Amino acid sequence: MGALDGRTALVTGGGRGLGAAVAAELAAHGAHVGVLSRTADDVRRVAAEIGGTALVADVADRDRLSSVLQRFGEADVVVANAGVVWPLGTFAGVDLAEWEAAVEVNLFGAVRVVRAFVPGMVARGxxxxxxxxxxxxxxxxxxxxxxxxASKAALDMATLHLARELSGTGVTANAVRPGVVDTDMQTFMRGHPADVVGVEFYERFHGLHERGELVAPSTAAAFVVGVVLGDGNGEVLDIRTSR
Ligand SMILES: NC(=O)c1ccc[n+]([C@@H]2O[C@H](COP(=O)([O-])OP(=O)(O)OC[C@H]3O[C@@H](n4cnc5c(N)ncnc54)[C@H](OP(=O)(O)O)[C@@H]3O)[C@@H](O)[C@H]2O)c1
Incomplete structure (x- = not known):
């Protein structure tokens, strides 16, 4: 018997990295998991491995996302994980269109996905x-x-305000800070020279990698699913201070 037997979950950015590990952990607890991201081969592979449903969509593409989510149906668990760390550089030096596109994924994409499921969750309690x-x-x-x-700070506030609204409904909303996780995102960050990202940034992330201090995706995923299994509401939980 799994704690999530009979439950349906959706994980955005589930094709690789932390999202793929969260999808696997939710499935290990019995959930049927919808695995959503843009790269079809990734989502199909992860979904096949865990007996879930492959959902190919870009969270920044409102119309496509909406039709993919409608076809998937209701979910009891939503992990809004899809995110991008680009553009890296100075505030005025990076391309403005990229700055806006990043917020579109990290903030608006997450809000869109969560909003699609809140009414059904509240109705089911x-x-x-x-x-x-x-x-x-x-x-x-x-x-x-x-x-x-900026987009992660805004998403924290959207999550905390939503959590307050949901109080007493049986639906919880929490934000999780997974630590510095050993994924493609970290590889991408280490691929930028110090004169683009700054010496402090460069040394911090190269140092964590060289010292073997990155968090394994499975460790971060277990932390995320621990939050799913709990009944806390309106928290910002950081793996580094919660262990
Ligand atoms: N790694 C870290 O150190 C770290 C630290 C703190 C927080 N986080 C957060 O953890 C989450 C996962 O990060 P990660 O490290 O696993 O990153 P990752 O390895 O780059 O994986 C990101 C996932 O999101 C998907 N994705 C990106 N843009 C998308 C879009 N527009 N629509 C749908 N899916 C999209 C990617 O697939 P496609 O490209 O195929 O769409 C991929 O599956 C992110 O929100 C990130 O900000 C990571």
């Missing part, structure tokens, strides 16, 4: 919403990832 935040959402944030830091 059960739901678990987790947004994936970042330590970058809190000062000093990640100065070389301005759009990322």
């Amino acid at each position: 059960y739901g678990r919403i987790v947004t994936i935040s970042s330590g970058a959402a809190n000062p000093p944030g990640m100065p070389s990832a301005n759009a990322y830091s």
Whole structure:
């Protein structure tokens, strides 16, 4: 018997990295999991591995996302995990269209997905919403990832206000900061030179990698699913301070 037997879950950004690990962990607890991201091969592979449903969509593409989610149906658990850390560089130096596109994915994409499921969760009296935040959402944030830091801070507030509204409904909303996780996102960040991202950023993330201090996706996923299994509401939980 799994704690999520009979439950349906949706994980955005589930094709690789933390999202794929969260999808696997939810499935291990008995949930049927919809795995959503843009790269069809990734979502099909992860969905096949866990007996879930492959959903190919871009959370920034409102119309396509809406029709894919409608076809999927209701979900009891939503983990809004899809996120991008680009553009990296200075506030005025990065391309404005990229700054806006990042917010479109990290903030609007997450809000769109969560909103699609809230009414059904409230009507059924059960739901678990987790947004994936970042330590970058809190000062000093990640100065070389301005759009990322800003969008994660805004997503934290959207999650906390939603949580308050949901109080007493059986539906919870929490934000999780998973630590510095060993995924493609970290590889991408280490691929930028110090003169683009700044010496502090460069040394911090190269140092964590070289010292073997990155968090394994499975460890971060277990933390996320621990939040799903609990009944806390309106929290911003950080793996680094919760262990
Ligand atoms: N890695 C870290 O150190 C770290 C730290 C704190 C927070 N986080 C957060 O954890 C979450 C997962 O990050 P990760 O490290 O696993 O990143 P990742 O390895 O880059 O994976 C990101 C996932 O999101 C999907 N995705 C990206 N843009 C999308 C879009 N527009 N629509 C749908 N799916 C999209 C990607 O697939 P496609 O490209 O195929 O769409 C991929 O499956 C993010 O929200 C990130 O901000 C990560």
